[in-house]
Amino acid sequence: MKFNSDMLKIYFVAGTQDVANKADFLPKVEEILQAGATAFQLREKGYNSIDNPAELTELAEKCHQLTQKYHVPFFIDDDVDLALAIHAEGIHVGQKDEKIESVLKRVQGSMIVGLSCNTEAQVKQANQLDGIDYLGTGTVFETTSKADAGAALGVAKLQELVELSRYPIVAIGGITLDNLPETMATGVKGFAAISMFTQMTAVPTQMQKIKAIVKG
Numbered sequence: 001m002k003f004n005s006d007m008l009k010i011y012f013v014a015g016t017q018d019v020a021n022k023a024d025f026l027p028k029v030e031e032i033l034q035a036g037a038t039a040f041q042l043r044e045k046g047y048n049s050i051d052n053p054a055e056l057t058e059l060a061e062k063c064h065q066l067t068q069k070y071h072v073p074f075f076i077d078d079d080v081d082l083a084l085a086i087h088a089e090g091i092h093v094g095q096k097d098e099k100i101e102s103v104l105k106r107v108q109g110s111m112i113v114g115l116s117c118n119t120e121a122q123v124k125q126a127n128q129l130d131g132i133d134y135l136g137t138g139t140v141f142e143t144t145s146k147a148d149a150g151a152a153l154g155v156a157k158l159q160e161l162v163e164l165s166r167y168p169i170v171a172i173g174g175i176t177l178d179n180l181p182e183t184m185a186t187g188v189k190g191f192a193a194i195s196m197f198t199q200m201t202a203v204p205t206q207m208q209k210i211k212a213i214v215k216g
Contacts, residue, residue, distance in 0.1 A: 011172075015050075016059070019198055033070040037197070039075060042076055044077070078097040083107075120164060126166075126167060134169065143195075
């Protein structure tokens with residue numbers, strides 16, 4: 001699957017640790033995909049996540065079947081071996097994960113590559129590299145979904161990083177329906193979220209509102 005920045009518009013990120021009951025995870029993923037998510041990233045990390053390799057591979061394969069059903073790219077967070085094994089469309093790595101240069105060498109252009117960059121120095125460094133497709137930048141607002149999210153950037157700083165980057169940026173961290181318009185106004189190509197999606201109660205209605213803002 002060839003990268004297109006439109007994939008970043010409504011970027012759903014989650015793992016089984018983000019839902020109250022693990023049995024609800026795949027149905028929730030399908031519900032969000034069906035309602036119009038443009039990408040899905042499996043981020044199985046932290047407290048109460050699956051750490052058994054066979055179980056994780058099975059989960060990733062089931063997620064991939066769902067993304068293929070809805071024709072959106074499937075990303076794996078921080079596990080190049082797993083991404084390659086199941087032929088995921090993409091891999092996303094953070095600054096504390098496997099070094100980006102190593103990731104690029106291993107995937108050799110076979111998948112979409114996203115890199116978390118949250119400072120000017122990180123964006124400038126990414127600008128020097130070829131083979132990255134997009135940057136994930138945040139946390140934009142305070143969030144409790146990621147234990148290692150760090151201090152909030154705010155939209156003014158986000159806009160500065162968007163203008164500095166040679167790559168399209170997807171914003172992440174504490175994004176809600178209320179602050180989505182100001183987030184999109186910074187020039188990002190889209191937004192990524194965990195709890196905004198996993199905690200949705202009226203999925204079709206809320207996703208229609210999101211689509212209107214993102215397209216606007």
